[in-house]
Amino acid sequence: MASSGVPHGGAYESGPGGNERGSEDFVRYYQAQRIVPDDEWEAFYGRLLTDLNTTFRIVSGTLHTDFLRSFVEDCRRDALESLTSDPELAKEVQFTTIEWYPDHLAYDVAIPRPVLRKSPALKQFHEFLVKQSEAGTIFRQEAVSMVPPLLLDVRSGHTVLDMCAAPGSKTAQLIEALSKPPEGSADSNSSNREPDGCVVANDGESRRAHMLIHHLRHLSSPNLIVTTHSAQFFPHLFDASTGERLFFDRILCDVPCTGDGTLRKAPSLWNRWHLHMGLGLHKLQLQILRRGLKLLKTGGRLVYSTCSFNPIENEAVVNAVLDEAGEALEVVDCSDELTELARRPGLTTWQVLWKDTWYSTFDETQGRVRRKVKPSMFPPPPPQEPHASHRHTQLRRCLRFFPHLSNTGGFFVCLLEKRAAMPWDSFPDQAATSSTTEDAVGEGQGEGEGGEGVTIDTEENENENDDGGAVEGDEEREGEREGEASTSEAQPAAKDSWRSQEDFMSLKQLVQQLSSADGRPCGLWDRIGMPFGLPADGDLLDALFVRTPPSDAPKKVWYASSRVGQLLQRIGKSPYKIISVGCPAFERVSTGGPYRMLQHAARWLLPRIQHPSIAAAAAEDDVAKGTQQVVRVGREELGLLLAKGEAGKMPRVSMKDESLPEGLRGRLESLTREAPFLAVARGPDDGGGEAAAMSIVLPGWCGRQNVELMLDDNTRYALHALIHKHTSKTQSQVE
Structure with a gap:
């Protein structure tokens, strides 16, 4: 039965910046929803009013x-x-x-x-x-936000999609997991080989997608593709040669949410929290989850997560897809995973509130209420009804993390495994020339709501967000301004983002286009790779990419793993809007001038350099003299170079500096002037850890009298700390 009114109560405290903490409506709503047992409420709410570690x-x-x-x-x-x-x-x-x-x-x-x-x-x-x-x-990164990528169990060789990736902390975890060696591999050192697999990181707003690239730049991953699509309309990938649909092994579906699980970190949210916040996002969250399941391969796994306490955003969304998918979808039991982290099971009963009236079932609603309250928002039937008991068991496998259990924020996580094709998979996929609207209709037909769930750009839905719970912020997205609204995902994909695109082409294709008709090379590689001893072989040129339309002197060149390269070739005419691939590798110094190698890709390009000095010094601790524009330096010598120059600027040293060891001065003086070079040193080997087998590879520029290492100040600081193993020495010499 529908009911009105719930007990009032609340506590208020002043947070940072004068933000008042606490809300009577919050207490009323969540006590009625019984998200925690009654005897835990005071501990839960009291901890929620405190700062987050x-x-x-x-x-x-x-x-x-x-x-x-x-x-x-x-x-x-x-x-x-x-x-x-x-x-x-x-x-x-x-x-x-x-x-x-x-x-x-x-x-x-x-x-x-x-x-x-x-x-x-x-x-x-x-x-x-x-x-x-x-x-x-x-x-x-907030502790419980680390959980979804861990439960996803990404492994070497997987193709992974992060549907709502910005600002990128979870994406970074996915990339790190991909870089670990396969189980049983003889190579236990993940840093000694190029990882196998690919992570496609997507965000619906271009600004946030570029922020994602910025946050992940220091990972220097060749396995990353960044796209910008509205997640609920993320396009399928079709093999260019066969037309076969390609699927993802793992998908992270960390959807936009009301974010009240982040109130300890962002107390300004208290001022904007209201009773109907969850209703405005439920439909979008359900669309994104359905789309993710459609993109997932059979046998693959998907994590659905939010930083919200609200069952309308959590269990209701999961319950809706379980209802539609039947035996094709299973919630994975994670009770044996991360056992040291306290959690509570998912809810199996909850109510829907609209305008001071609680509804237990959709049948209790009528009239205009049904414009705001949808059948998918309600819990499953009681367990005694036919087939309902299994649904209750499934929902209890969801994980709820609360502040008072482990002194964290709030989070909801559900791990799903796709056992068979989803019922909505039977509807036609969007072809390369299809429009967003055509694809939306295809998705809507399988939703059981007459397609209403996908028409988010209609006038009715615009009005719904006016009074039914607009997006109030996505505070879990680490690095954003507190309280910034995250509405980008709620917008339909722009039509120009769905047209056929070829945003990147391989350097091999460009060289072939620029070569003369008589077969003579264009000379572009002589400026890019030859100074570093990089061979102009097809495998390497296939791994380097430039933006289209092509230029005879592209400003920047990217390096991508073989898996990313294969994926880009297979994409063909699929409507992917790609804004970045792999990691930056080369950058043109000036028009018509040489290219300098960038630090991001230097680590991956080093094994391809054909220099006897590199091969000899890789296994020995002696310092060999480099040839052309590659110079080998000892660790102590590198420490001296990093300490040179002004604080806050790139390390810079005169080749006549008498404080430099004579051998180092000689090697620097042998470099070609007014040209880029590469400095290579062995990684630290004390302790026998992963770094022992790694090389430190740093790009530089050799001027007429000085040499510079092309490093930003923070990377310079981190390397100096690594070499000297002591922060006080680092600060005194670098700062």
Whole structure:
């Protein structure tokens, strides 16, 4: 039966910047929904009114991983020991390893400002983390938001789609997982080989997609493709030669949501929270999940997640697709996964609220209410009804994370496995020349609501967001302004983003186009790869890409893995709007001038360089003299180069600098003037970790009198810290 009114109550506290924390409506709504047991409500709500600790994770499989892990552990021990003289102050410091995160690479830190002022060691550590974060060696990320990529179980060789990827913390986890060696592989060092597989990271808004590229730039992944499509209309991939539909092995469906699970991190949301927030996004969330399941291969897995407590955005969406898919879809039992992280099972009963009236079933609604309240928003029938018991079991396999359980934010996660084709898979797919509207109709016919779920650009739906719960922000998206509305995904894809596109072409194709009719080469590769000893073989040219329309002197060249290259070739006329592939590899210095190699791809191009000095020094610690524009340097020599020049600028040193070792000066003086070069050093080998087998590869520019290493200030800082293993020495010499 529909009912009106729920108990009132609430507590209010002042948050950062004067934001008032707490909401009577929030208490009324969620107490009625019984998202936590009654005896846990005070603990849940009380914790929600407090600040969220800082959590971060170290990026795995890099030069810096082993060093940072040992450094953080040493710093934690030293800093806490420095506070032993003030026990009361020490009690305020929280600095723990997140035990459930793989390889113990994640940490939970709370250091009040008074403690930072009284503990130079902690203050220095805080500054160190900020700079390492800017260098991309660590990611600041809310603890429970790390869960969805972990449950997805991405492995080497998978083709993965992140449907709503910006700002990119979860995408980074997917890329890191892809880089791990296959199980049973003899090569245990993930950094010693080019990863196999591909991650397609999508966001519906071009601005956010470019922000994603910026956040992921330091990962230097050749396995990444970035696209910009509205997730609910993400196009299918068709093989250009056979017309066969291609599917994804894994899909992350972290949908736009009301974000009230982030209230501890973004207390300004309290001022905008209202009772109908979840209704305005339910339809879009359901569209995105349906689309994701259609793009998923049979046997593949998809994670649906939100940073919301609202069952209308969570269990209701999952229940709707389970109802439609029947035995073709299964919620995976994750009770044995991440067992150290406390969670609660998904809900099986909830109500829908509209204008102070609660509805338990859709049959209780009538008239204009049905314009706002949809059948898919309601829970399954009671378990005693035929076939309903299994649905309840499925929903209880969903995972709910609450602030009071593990001192985190709030999150909802559901892992789905596709057992067979979805019923809506039988409707025609969008062809390369189809419009967005045609594809939307195809999706809507399979929804059981007369296609209403996809017509989000109609006048009725525009009005619905006016009074039925507009998007109030997507606060879980780390790195965005607090409270920024995330409405981009709710908009239909622009028509020009669905036309046939060829945004990238291989450098091999470009060279063939530019070559003369008598077969003479165009000379472009002489300016790009020859100075570094890179052969002009077909495999390498196939792995390098330029934007279209082509130019006889492209400004930038990208490097992509073989899997990405194959995928780009197979895309053919599929309506993909691609804005980035792989990682930047070369950049033109000036019109008609040479190209410099970029640090992003230097690591992957190094094994292709045909220089005897590189092969000889790879297994020995001696420093060999390079040829052409590649110079080998020792680790200590590299440390000296990084310390040269002004703080905040690229390292710069005169070739006549007498403080440089004579051997290093000689190698630098042998470089061609007014040209790019590559400096190569062995990675740190103390400790025998992953970095032992890696090389440090840095692009540079040799002028008439000086040489520069082409590094941004944060990367310079991180490398200097890596070489010297001590932050104080790093700061004194670099800053």
